[in-house]
Amino acid sequence: xxxxxxxxxxxxxxxxxxxxxxxxxxxxxxxxxxxxxxxxxxxxxxxxxxxxxxxxxxxxxxxxxxxxxxxxxxxxxxxxxxxxxxxxxxxxxxxxxxxxxxxxxxxxxxxxxxxxxxxxxxxxxxxxxxxxxxxxxxxxxxxxxxxxxxxxxxxxxxxxxxxxxxxxxxxxxxxxxxxxxxxxxxxxxxxxxxxxxxxxxxxxxxxxxxxxxxxxxxxxxxxxxxxxxxxxxxxxxxxxxxxxxxxxxxxxxxxxxxxxxxxxxxxxxxxxxxxxxxxxxxxxxxxxxxxxxxxxxxxxxxxxxxxxxxxxxxxxxxxxxxxxxxxxxxxxxxxxxxxxxxxxxxxxxxxxxxxxxxxxxxxxxxxxxxxxxxxxxxxxxxxxxxxxxxxxxxxxxxxxxxxxxxxxxxxxxxxx
Numbered sequence: 001x002x003x004x005x006x007x008x009x010x011x012x013x014x015x016x017x018x019x020x021x022x023x024x025x026x027x028x029x030x031x032x033x034x035x036x037x038x039x040x041x042x043x044x045x046x047x048x049x050x051x052x053x054x055x056x057x058x059x060x061x062x063x064x065x066x067x068x069x070x071x072x073x074x075x076x077x078x079x080x081x082x083x084x085x086x087x088x089x090x091x092x093x094x095x096x097x098x099x100x101x102x103x104x105x106x107x108x109x110x111x112x113x114x115x116x117x118x119x120x121x122x123x124x125x126x127x128x129x130x131x132x133x134x135x136x137x138x139x140x141x142x143x144x145x146x147x148x149x150x151x152x153x154x155x156x157x158x159x160x161x162x163x164x165x166x167x168x169x170x171x172x173x174x175x176x177x178x179x180x181x182x183x184x185x186x187x188x189x190x191x192x193x194x195x196x197x198x199x200x201x202x203x204x205x206x207x208x209x210x211x212x213x214x215x216x217x218x219x220x221x222x223x224x225x226x227x228x229x230x231x232x233x234x235x236x237x238x239x240x241x242x243x244x245x246x247x248x249x250x251x252x253x254x255x256x257x258x259x260x261x262x263x264x265x266x267x268x269x270x271x272x273x274x275x276x277x278x279x280x281x282x283x284x285x286x287x288x289x290x291x292x293x294x295x296x297x298x299x300x301x302x303x304x305x306x307x308x309x310x311x312x313x314x315x316x317x318x319x320x321x322x323x324x325x326x327x328x329x330x331x332x333x334x335x336x337x338x339x340x341x342x343x344x345x346x347x348x349x350x351x352x353x354x355x356x357x358x359x360x361x362x363x364x365x366x367x368x369x370x371x372x373x374x375x376x377x378x379x380x381x382x383x384x385x386x387x388x389x390x391x392x393x394x395x396x397x398x399x400x401x402x403x404x405x406x407x408x409x410x411x412x413x414x415x416x
Contacts, residue, residue, distance in 0.1 A: 004401055005034040007119035007144075009108070009129040013039040013056060014049040017229060019288060020204035020318055021125055022049065027394030029053050036115045038108060040129070057114045059107040072103045075110055083109060086139040093135055099166050101128065105135040112141065121401045122146035127154030127167055134173040145175040145404040149202070150184050152315040152336070160311035164192055171195070175404055178202040180315040181337025200400060205390030206318055211292060211325035213381065222253045222367060225298040225328075227291060227319040230261030233312045235304035235333065235353070237263075237270055242302075242359035244274040250367055255280045258294060291319075295326045299373060300366050303332040306353045316341050321388050324348070324380030329373050331362045341388075347380035 006028060014022050025035045029051055037056045041063070043049070049056065062068045079087050086109060094102035122144050124130035130148030137146065148170060159166065171177075171192060177199045179185035185201050188194040224243065228234040236257060243255045257267075257280065264282060271280045286294065295301070301323035305314045316337040320330055324341075330348035332338050333355075344350040349365070351358035366373050 003032050003034065004120045004398070004405075005036070005117055006401065007112075007115060007122045008035060008037045009122065009124040009133060010037060010039050011126060011129065012041045013037045013043055015043070016285060016287075019206075023205065023207065023390050024394060024397065025049075025054060026051065027390055028398065031394065031398060033398065036119065038112055038115070040104070040107075055114075055116055057111045059104075059111045061104055061107045068103050068107075072106050075106050079106060079109060082113075083139075083141070086141050089139040090135060093138060093169075097169065099162065100135055100169065101132050102135065104128075104132050105139065108132055108136060109139070109141055112136070119144050120405060123401075124148045126151055127170070128158060130174055130177075131167060131170045134170045137173060145408055147176045147178060147400070147404070148174050149178040149180065150188065151180045151204070152184075153312055155184050155187050156313035157308065157311040159191070167192060174198070176200065176400065178400075180204055181340050183337040183340065184315065202397065202400070203316065203388055203393060204318060205388050205393035206321045206325060206384070207391075208325045208381075208385050208389050211295065211322045213327035213377070222250055223298045224253065224255045224363065225258065225294060225301045225323070226255070226303065227258040227286075227294075227301070227323075228303070228317065229259050230257075230263040230267060231312075232263065232308040232310075233306060233314060234259075235306040236267055238306070238354055238356050238359060239302045239304045240267060240270055240274065240276075240280065241356045242304075242363060243280060244276050245356065245360040246363050246367070247276055247279050249364060253279055253367070256283055256294060256298075257281065258283050258286050258291060260285045291322070292326075295323050295328060298323075298328055300363070301328055301330045302359065302363065303330060303338070304353075304359060305333050305335040305338065307335065314338065321384050324377075325384045325388075327374075327377030327381045329366055329376035329380065331359060331366065341383065343379065343383065347376050347383055 028035050034053050039058045040061050042058050062071055090102050090105050094100045122133055122142055124133045127150050133146045136142045171194050179199055179201050182201055185199050188199055189196050226239055247253050271277050303317055303320050307313050313336045320341055323330055332342050332350055333353045334350050335353055342348045342350055349362035
């Protein structure tokens with residue numbers, strides 16, 4: 001197999017909370033391919049990425065609609081000189097369908113020429129970026145086959161905000177769609193009438209060996225962990241209330257929350273109002289190595305995900321996979337793709353969303369049964385090793401790219 005040149009379209013790169021994209025980049029590079037990254041915005045100030053064989057360029061699309069429009073006007077003059085035909089085609093697409101992401105396409109068009117060479121395959125990492133790729137293809141800027149991954153927000157709050165027609169052009173023009181779980185594949189087909197023949201479930205993988213099981217006496221029996229951004233869909237408030245209930249029976253319980261976000265002050269106030277400030281610790285954002293160490297010292301992980309008021313949903317959180325790889329049992333909710341990972345009663349427990357009593361009951365059951373924690377931990381690691389090994393999934397991704405390229409170069413037989 002010849003080395004491929006792959007272009008990723010991403011919202012921001014690198015991002016501390018999106019290790020799955022960094023894992024794909026590093027994995028593809030390790031397999032001998034070239035990966036160039038075109039980022040919609042500048043990278044996180046606290047995150048850096050440098051690797052041989054990878055060029056990262058940023059479109060620097062402004063975050064507010066007004067600023068996007070003003071800067072797009074300035075871009076038009078420059079693009080008109082270099083890409084007049086592409087500019088005209090983008091304008092026509094926008095006039096035909098006002099949901100066309102024309103302004104974003106202009107920003108990507110402006111920087112995509114800075115890549116070292118034309119890509120063999122373009123991979124848009126979320127639905128809205130796939131919509132941009134579809135515009136760039138019709139504008140004559142991209143002639144490579146392109147793949148779009150759907151991972152969560154793009155099939156939840158994005159649809160609620162923009163309507164189901166937001167991906168109509170993408171679904172007609174895209175070559176292949178990757179759903180991060182079966183749940184999202186079903187939604188693509190049932191709600192958006194996507195062609196099931198062009199949808200493949202390709203899960204986000206982790207470095208299983210990096211999360212090795214800790215020795216049994218390294219774990220603190222009452223230490224409970226939640227990892228994630230402090231936003232509504234993570235459901236942390238329900239876990240806090242469950243911990244308050246558990247603390248009445250287990251006064252030495254220790255609950256550590258790793259992550260930060262807009263709800264932190266509200267959640268800290270909730271902890272204070274419940275009188276459990278001495279049992280709950282907000283540890284803020286952590287590096288991947290720090291997270292790994294915290295997981296190794298914990299007894300179990302709680303992931304109380306919910307569907308947010310704006311429709312935002314998870315896919316399958318990587319933090320669950322990482323805890324299970326470290327042989328830690330999990331208590332999670334029946335939310336989106338999570339039941340595809342957690343086998344209820346085998347590798348962890350599943351409870352209904354927002355059910356504080358059920359969360360507390362399952363946490364108590366695990367804290368009081370060390371043997372069950374060990375058995376569930378063993379089962380969880382087997383599941384992650386079998387289905388979510390990043391190296392295996394990256395090789396499968398290359399196979400998907402190669403099939404697209406082979407399909408494009410194979411001549412079609414004439415109709416009889």
